[in-house]
Amino acid sequence: MRNKRQIPFKGKPRFAIVIDGETEFWYLQMIKRNERSIVVNIEPKIPQRKRLSEQYENVIKLSEEYTKVFWIIDFDVLASETKSAKAGSKPAIQSFLAYKKTIAEKYKNIVVIVNTPCLEFWLLLHFETTSKYFDTCEGAEKQLKKHLKDYEKTQKFYTKQDNDIYLRLKPNLANALKNAKALKLFDTENPNKGMSEMQLFFESNEFGSLFKK
DSSP states (O other), X not given: XXXXXXXXXXXXXXXXXXXXXXXXXXXXXXXXXXXXXXXXXEEEEOOSSOXXXXXXXXXXXXXXXXSEEEEXXXXXXXHHHHHTOOTTSOOHHHHHHHHHHHHHHHOTTEEEXXXXXXXXXXXXXXXXXXXXXXXXXXXXXXXXXXXXXXXXXSHHHHHOTTSOXXXXXXXXXXXXXXXXXHXXXXXXXXXXXXXXXXXXXXTOGGGTTGGGO
């Protein structure tokens, strides 16, 4: 394994964001499109091969090239992979927790973000104060549609010009940040709890006060 980067970064800060789903990619792209004053170059990256171990290796590699790397994980994916794992193989959740521990100990410019069950829970926090546990993303989507009745998990919905997902939710962003922080961070001892750590992205020092208005 490569050693963590020791040489300070120079020039414009660069963020790499490793994700395993298209919804996160579209959402982050809309932040880039709308927040032109951000001085950080945000580069969402969807790995071609999405195995957890390969994502982890990619995150470590990118940490040598970027100011900061965010690794966004949907916990429902880990839970599903753990249930379907072959007998004798290491459960995905156990592997993830080991990776998370190593990152916390050795890589200061990597931030791991967990959404339980998925990004839709973060979107839901724009409208509700809740810690309800949804064991599938479909459950979170159903609850979200009570507020966004036309919600679709499609590129067309997420990226519609002048009415994209970020613009629609931005008026409630402060509420989402408050709700997410109230839920605390991911608890390895109590993973079956609805929560989102997306505030770790929005409240990064490099963004200044942009998202705290």
